[in-house]
Amino acid sequence: MENTKTIYDIAKEAGVSASTVSRVVNDRPGINENTRRRVRELLDKYNYSPNEAARGLVNQSSRIIGILIEDIRISHHTESAYIIEQEMTRLGYTCITLSTGDSPERKAECIQILTKRRVEGVILMGSMFGTEAVKQSIAEHMARIPVVIVNGLLSLPNVCCVLADEEQGVKLCTELLIRKGKRRLAFACEACTPSAANKLSGFVSAMTQAGAGEDKLRIYKGCETGSADLAPEHTLLAGQELTRRILEEHPDTDGIIYAVDLLAIGGLRELARREIAVPEQVSVIGIDNTLYGKICTPPLTTLDNKLVDLSRTASRLLLDALEGRQTARQTRIGTDIIERGTT
Amino acid sequence: MENTKTIYDIAKEAGVSASTVSRVVNDRPGINENTRRRVRELLDKYNYSPNEAARGLVNQSSRIIGILIEDIRISHHTESAYIIEQEMTRLGYTCITLSTGDSPERKAECIQILTKRRVEGVILMGSMFGTEAVKQSIAEHMARIPVVIVNGLLSLPNVCCVLADEEQGVKLCTELLIRKGKRRLAFACEACTPSAANKLSGFVSAMTQAGAGEDKLRIYKGCETGSADLAPEHTLLAGQELTRRILEEHPDTDGIIYAVDLLAIGGLRELARREIAVPEQVSVIGIDNTLYGKICTPPLTTLDNKLVDLSRTASRLLLDALEGRQTARQTRIGTDIIERGTT
DNA sequence: CTGTTAGCGCATTCAC
DNA sequence: GTGAATGCGCTAACAG
Numbered sequence: 001m002e003n004t005k006t007i008y009d010i011a012k013e014a015g016v017s018a019s020t021v022s023r024v025v026n027d028r029p030g031i032n033e034n035t036r037r038r039v040r041e042l043l044d045k046y047n048y049s050p051n052e053a054a055r056g057l058v059n060q061s062s063r064i065i066g067i068l069i070e071d072i073r074i075s076h077h078t079e080s081a082y083i084i085e086q087e088m089t090r091l092g093y094t095c096i097t098l099s100t101g102d103s104p105e106r107k108a109e110c111i112q113i114l115t116k117r118r119v120e121g122v123i124l125m126g127s128m129f130g131t132e133a134v135k136q137s138i139a140e141h142m143a144r145i146p147v148v149i150v151n152g153l154l155s156l157p158n159v160c161c162v163l164a165d166e167e168q169g170v171k172l173c174t175e176l177l178i179r180k181g182k183r184r185l186a187f188a189c190e191a192c193t194p195s196a197a198n199k200l201s202g203f204v205s206a207m208t209q210a211g212a213g214e215d216k217l218r219i220y221k222g223c224e225t226g227s228a229d230l231a232p233e234h235t236l237l238a239g240q241e242l243t244r245r246i247l248e249e250h251p252d253t254d255g256i257i258y259a260v261d262l263l264a265i266g267g268l269r270e271l272a273r274r275e276i277a278v279p280e281q282v283s284v285i286g287i288d289n290t291l292y293g294k295i296c297t298p299p300l301t302t303l304d305n306k307l308v309d310l311s312r313t314a315s316r317l318l319l320d321a322l323e324g325r326q327t328a329r330q331t332r333i334g335t336d337i338i339e340r341g342t343t
Numbered sequence: 344m345e346n347t348k349t350i351y352d353i354a355k356e357a358g359v360s361a362s363t364v365s366r367v368v369n370d371r372p373g374i375n376e377n378t379r380r381r382v383r384e385l386l387d388k389y390n391y392s393p394n395e396a397a398r399g400l401v402n403q404s405s406r407i408i409g410i411l412i413e414d415i416r417i418s419h420h421t422e423s424a425y426i427i428e429q430e431m432t433r434l435g436y437t438c439i440t441l442s443t444g445d446s447p448e449r450k451a452e453c454i455q456i457l458t459k460r461r462v463e464g465v466i467l468m469g470s471m472f473g474t475e476a477v478k479q480s481i482a483e484h485m486a487r488i489p490v491v492i493v494n495g496l497l498s499l500p501n502v503c504c505v506l507a508d509e510e511q512g513v514k515l516c517t518e519l520l521i522r523k524g525k526r527r528l529a530f531a532c533e534a535c536t537p538s539a540a541n542k543l544s545g546f547v548s549a550m551t552q553a554g555a556g557e558d559k560l561r562i563y564k565g566c567e568t569g570s571a572d573l574a575p576e577h578t579l580l581a582g583q584e585l586t587r588r589i590l591e592e593h594p595d596t597d598g599i600i601y602a603v604d605l606l607a608i609g610g611l612r613e614l615a616r617r618e619i620a621v622p623e624q625v626s627v628i629g630i631d632n633t634l635y636g637k638i639c640t641p642p643l644t645t646l647d648n649k650l651v652d653l654s655r656t657a658s659r660l661l662l663d664a665l666e667g668r669q670t671a672r673q674t675r676i677g678t679d680i681i682e683r684g685t686t
Numbered sequence: 687c688t689g690t691t692a693g694c695g696c697a698t699t700c701a702c
Numbered sequence: 703g704t705g706a707a708t709g710c711g712c713t714a715a716c717a718g
Contacts, residue, residue: 004461006695017705022697032703047483052459053396053405054695057710062396071425078421082414082442089441094456097440098432099425113437116395118347140390232634265638291575295608297640349711360689365713375687397711400694690717695710702705 005046014039025050052094056118065318066114067097068107069125071230075262076288077125080150080311084123087315093120102191102230104133115141121318127152127195146321148314151195151305153330160321162313162331164305166195166287169335170202173257173285173303176337178210182255182283186218188242188267189259190235196221196259199287203257218250232262239266247274254282261286261293261302268296268342284342298341305335348389357382368393395437399461408661409457410440411450412468414573418605419631420468423493423654427466430658436463445534445573447476458484464661470495470538489664491657494538494648496673503664505656505674507648509538509630512678513545516600516628516646519680521553525598525626529561531585531610532602533578539564539602542630546600561593575605582609590617597625604629604636604645611639611685627685641684648678 007021014021016035023031024039025048042048056062065088069077085095096117100107107129114122122142128134130152138147139156147159154161170187177185187203189196200219207217222238239258243266246253258264264286268278276282278298286293286302293300313331320327350364357364359378366374367382368391385391399405408431412420428438439460443450450472457465465485471477473495481490482499490502497504513530520528530546532539543562550560565581582605589596590613601607607629611621619625621641629636629645636643656674663670 004458007697008695018695019697019706020704022695023704026697030703035703049455049458049484051400051461051695053399053461054710055697056396057394057400057695057712058697060710072415072428073421073425075418075421078416078418082416085415085440085442089456094439094460095441096437097428098438099428112392113432115347115392117437118394118396141392233637236634236638269638291579292635292638294576295579295612295635295639350713351711361711362690362713363688366688369713373687378687394711397694398713400696400711401713403694688718690715692713692715694712697708697710699708700706702703 004051005048006051007048010039010042010046010048014042062118062120063093064117064119065093065095065322066117066119066122067095067125068100068110068114068122068129069097070100070102070128072097072099073232074230075232075290075292076305076307080125080307083308083311084315087312088318091319102128104131104137107134108137111137111141119145121146121322122148123314123318124149124152124154126150127193127198130154130194146318146327148318148321150307150310150314153194160317160327160329160331162310162317162333164307164310164333164335166303166305166335167198167202167205169303169305169337170199170257170287171206172202172335173337174203174206175210176339176343177255177257177283177285178206180279180283180343183210184218184250184253185255185257186220186246186250186253187257187259188220188222188239188246188263190222190238190242190263192221199257199259218246218253220246235260235262236266236269239263240270241266243267243270247276255284256282257285257287259287261288261290261300264300264302264342265292265296268298268300279341279343285337289338293340301340301343302338303335304338306333309333347394348391349394350391353382353385353389353391357385405461405463406436407460407462408436408438408665409460409462409465410438410468411443411453411457411465411472412440413443413445413471415440415442416575417573418575418633418635419648419650423468423650423657426651426654427658430655431661434662445471447474447480450477451480454480454484462488464489464665465491466657466661467492467495467497469493470536470541473497473537489661489670491661491664493650493653493657496537503660503670503672503674505653505660505676507650507653507676507678509646509648509678510541510545510548512646512648512680513542513600513630514549515545515678516680517546517549518553519682519686520598520600520626520628521549523622523626523686526553527561527593527596528598528600529563529589529593529596530600530602531563531565531582531589531606533565533581533585533606535564542600542602561589561596563589578603578605579609579612582606583613584609586610586613590619598627599625600628600630602630604631604633604643607643607645607685608635608639611641611643622684622686628680632681636683644683644686645681646678647681649676652676
C-alpha cells in the first residue's frame with residue numbers, strides 16, 4: 001500500500017477535526033458551508049480516496065460480493081460473469097470473481113478466500129457447486145450470507161437457486177428430432193455434472209416415451225468424474241472423440257444431442273471428416289446458444305438455456321437478499337430451441 | 344458482514360491473550376506447543392478465518408491486485424484474465440477484475456474503485472488504456488503502485504508495458520498474401536484503437552514496399568471513435584458490414600486482413616453469402632488466434648499475437664515489481680502466423 | 687514463552 | 703456546527 005492521505009492529514013491542514021472531514025466525505029448534513037468547501041478543496045487537491053478496508057471494518061460491511069465460476073473461459077460463464085459484475089458494480093458492490101477449477105478442494109480454497117475478504121454475498125455459477133463436498137464448505141463458511149446458485153441445486157437455508165429447465169428443454173430437443181423422423185439418437189456429454197445428468201434425463205424421458213427400451217439408449221460420457229481440462233479447446237476435442245466412439249459403435253446413428261455447443265461442434269468436425277451429411281444423415285443439437293454455434297458450418301441448432309436471464313435474475317435475487325428482502329428459494333426459467341442448420 | 348469469531352473471542356475461550364492467538368494463526372515460532380495446540384483446536388472448532396481487511400489495515404498491504412479489461416467477453420481477454428487470475432491467486436493475491444467498457448469516464452471510475460480498495464498493483468489489458476485520458480487517471484490515482492499494461496503503451500514511471508509486435512506481424516501477413524499472388528488487398532478494423540493503428544501500419548508498410556501507392560490502399564474502419572458495442576455478436580456483424588462495403592467499393596479485392604478473428608469470421612459469412620470462393624478468389628486473415636477461427640469454415644488463417652505469453656509475462660512482471668525487483672520498462676514478444684484454410 | 691499497549695483509517699456516539 | 707473519545711479486528715513492538 002502507499003501513502004495516500006488520511007482524513008487526519010486533511011483535517012490537520014484544514015484546521016478541523018477528522019470527524020468533520022469524515023462528514024464531508026460522506027455528505028452528511030449539518031456542516032457549515034464554508035468548512036465544507038474548504039475541506040472539499042483539500043480532498044480534491046490530494047485526490048483523497050477513502051480506504052474501503054478501514055471503512056468496512058468500522059461499518060461491518062465490506063461491500064464486496066464473490067462470484068465463483070468453475071472456469072471463466074467457458075463462454076456461457078464468461079457472459080454470465082460479465083452481466084453479474086456489471087450489475088453489482090453499478091450498485092456499488094465490488095466483485096471478486098474466481099475460477100475455481102473442477103476439484104472440490106480448489107472450490108473450498110476459493111470459498112476460504114472469499115470468507116477472509118468478508119464478502120457479503122456470493123453467486124455460484126454452475127451445477128458443480130451443487131455437490132455434497134461444496135455444500136459442506138458453504139455450510140461451514142458461508143452460513144450467514146446470502147448465496148445464489150445458478151443452474152445448480154443446493155439445499156441450504158441461506159441459498160437460493162435459479163435454474164433453467166434443461167431437462168424439459170432436452171426432452172423437447174429429442175422430440176424435435178423424433179418428429180423429424182430420427183429414431184436412432186445418441187446423447188453425449190463430457191463430464192458427469194449434475195447439469196449433464198438433468199439433460200440426460202430429458203433425453204431418456206423423451207426416448208422412453210417414444211418407445212425406446214433402456215437397452216437401446218445410446219449414451220456417451222467423456223469421463224466419469226468431472227472434467228479434467230475445462231479449456232474450450234479440450235471440449236472441442238472431446239466432442240470429436242465422443243462422436244468417433246458413437247459412430248464406431250453405432251454406425252446407424254441418425255441424431256446426436258450434445259450437452260454443450262462446443263462438444264457438438266467437435267462432433268460436426270468428425271461428421272465432416274467422415275463425409276456424413278448434416279442434417280440429412282445425422283442431425284445435431286447443442287446446448288447453450290453460444291456464438292460458436294452461430295459461426296460454425298452448418299450453423300448449429302441449439303437449446304438456449306437462457307444464461308443471460310438466469311444471470312440477471314441471480315444478481316437481482318442476491319441484491320434482494322442483501323437488502324433484507326425475502327426471496328424465492330427456487331426460480332425456474334424455461335428454455336428455447338433455436339433451430340438452425342443442423343436439424 | 345456477519346459475526347465470525349475474532350481472535351479476542353478465541354483468546355478468551357483459550358485463556359490466552361489475543362497476540363498469542365495471532366501468533367498461532369500466523370504460524371509464528373516461539374510458542375508453547377500445548378498452547379498452540381489448544382488454540383488451534385478452537386480455531387478449527389469455530390472455523391476461524393482472519394479478517395483480511397483488518398489485517399491489511401495494520402500491515403499496510405491489501406494483497407489485492409486489480410485487473411482492468413475493456414470487456415471480458417472478448418475472447419482473447421477472457422483467456423488473459425484467466426491466466427493472470429490463476430497466477431496471482433496462486434501467489435496469494437486476490438484479484439478484482441473489472442470490465443471497464445470503452446469510455447474513458449468508466450475507465451476512470453474503475454480506477455477509483457481499485458484505488459479505494461488499495462490494490463497493490465494493476466494490470467491493464469488492451470491498447471485502449473494507452474490513451475491520454477487514462478494516462479491522466481493513472482498518474483493521479485495510481486502513481487505509487489506498479490502497473491503493467493498488456494498490448495498498450497503508457498509512458499509513466501511506474502508503468503511497464505508488454506506487447507506483441509503486431510505491426511511486424513501484420514506486415515508478414517500482408518507479405519504472405521502478396522507472395523501468394525494477391526495484390527488488391529484490404530485492411531478492416533472495427534474501432535480505431537491504438538492496437539488497430541499498429542496493425543494498420545504493418546499493412547501500409549508492406550503494401551508500400553510492394554509498390555502500392557497511398558491512394559490505392561483499401562482501408563476500412565468501423566467507426567472513428569472506439570467501438571460502441573463490445574459484445575462479440577456485434578463484432579461479427581461489423582465484420583459482415585465492413586466486408587460488404589469493401590466488396591461494393593472494390594469488387595476486385597482479392598485479400599482482406601481483419602484486425603480481429605471475429606471480424607474476419609463475419610467477413611467469411613459475407614463472402615459465403617456472395618458465393619465468393621475463399622481463398623481462391625479472396626484470401627482472409629484474422630488476428631488473435633481464437634477458437635472461433637479454428638471452428639469456422641474454412642478454418643481461419645490468423646496471426647497469433649501470443650496473448651497467453653503476454654499474460655504470463657505480465658503477471659511475472661507485476662510480481663517482480665511488487666517484490667521490489669527491477670523490471671524492464673518494455674517487453675516485446677514476436678507473433679506467429681497460423682496458416683489455415685483461408686489463405 | 688506470553689501479555690500489554692498502541693495504532694492502522696475510519697465512522698459514530700456524545701459532549702460542547 | 704464541531705471536536706474528543708471509542709472501537710472495528712488485527713499485528714507489532716515492548717515488557718516481563
